[in-house]
Amino acid sequence: MKWRDFYIIAAALLIAAVFLCLFPGSGGKTVTVKQNNETVYTGSLYTDKEVKLDGNTLVIKDGVCFMKSAECKNKVCVHTGKISKKGESIICLPNRIIAQIE
Amino acid sequence: MSAKQDNSPNRIDTKRLTLYALLVAAAMVFSYIESLVPLFFIAPGVKIGLANAVSLLLAAKGRYKGAFAVNISRILLSALLFGSAVSLVFSLSGGIVSLIVTVLLHKTKLFGIVGISIAGAVTHNLVQLAAAVLFFGGGVLYYAPVLVVSGIVCGLALGTLDFVIIKKIKTNL
Numbered sequence: 617m618k619w620r621d622f623y624i625i626a627a628a629l630l631i632a633a634v635f636l637c638l639f640p641g642s643g644g645k646t647v648t649v650k651q652n653n654e655t656v657y658t659g660s661l662y663t664d665k666e667v668k669l670d671g672n673t674l675v676i677k678d679g680v681c682f683m684k685s686a687e688c689k690n691k692v693c694v695h696t697g698k699i700s701k702k703g704e705s706i707i708c709l710p711n712r713i714i715a716q717i718e
Numbered sequence: 719m720s721a722k723q724d725n726s727p728n729r730i731d732t733k734r735l736t737l738y739a740l741l742v743a744a745a746m747v748f749s750y751i752e753s754l755v756p757l758f759f760i761a762p763g764v765k766i767g768l769a770n771a772v773s774l775l776l777a778a779k780g781r782y783k784g785a786f787a788v789n790i791s792r793i794l795l796s797a798l799l800f801g802s803a804v805s806l807v808f809s810l811s812g813g814i815v816s817l818i819v820t821v822l823l824h825k826t827k828l829f830g831i832v833g834i835s836i837a838g839a840v841t842h843n844l845v846q847l848a849a850a851v852l853f854f855g856g857g858v859l860y861y862a863p864v865l866v867v868s869g870i871v872c873g874l875a876l877g878t879l880d881f882v883i884i885k886k887i888k889t890n891l
Contacts, residue, residue, distance in 0.1 A: 621833025
């Protein structure tokens with residue numbers, strides 16, 4: 617091992633630090649959306665996405681997930697608000713939708 | 719392997735062809751052994767990359783073409799036997815780009831095998847991350863620091879392994 621090898625280690629650590637500053641994600645949280653017991657979407661909580669479901673629209677943005685609109689009377693899922701923690705879920709019974717953070 | 723006689727040092731003779739075939743086989747066995755010892759409990763996607771020790775060894779001996787030939791053969795064969803089209807894209811992009819970096823750094827003659835190995839491992843992980851961005855979007859980028867640090871650790875291990883091999887086994891590749 618040459619002493620110059622430490623430059624490579626230092627450069628690599630610098631790259632790691634730069635990425636850490638640029639993308640300070642708080643972990644590998646993913647959103648799994650199921651409708652009628654079938655998984656229709658799985659993706660990172662940090663990948664912005666508008667998931668069009670049968671009747672509902674789910675939005676994943678900046679590490680939070682919420683139901684934007686729903687075609688039903690009570691709108692329980694819309695009123696659930698934003699979820700971001702592991703284990704939290706948004707459930708729409710009329711349209712049989714479950715969005716869960718894992 | 720061409721039919722015409724050529725006596726250049728780049729010529730592949732039967733002995734070397736056999737040796738490289740053995741190295742491809744060894745690399746594939748390394749991949750298999752590695753799959754038996756999952757490191758997923760540390761972080762998903764982290765691998766030692768034992769198979770890359772073979773191509774690194776060839777590159778460190780100045781056998782650049784051999785390193786590429788062995789590595790690409792190993793990746794294609796592994797993908798055909800155990801992988802999928804997606805895993806092939808990941809392995810091939812990471813394998814080729816990291817080997818290019820490895821060879822270029824070796825050509826500068828500035829760095830030791832351990833440093834070259836670390837640079838190769840980190841490049842490998844970053845290129846695979848870039849491929850992951852194409853497939854899954856930019857959300858996976860938060861994972862970069864983990865991959866870089868695991869690259870440093872694994873590169874250190876592989877570089878040390880090859881350092882010992884080169885020292886102990888005096889052979890022409």
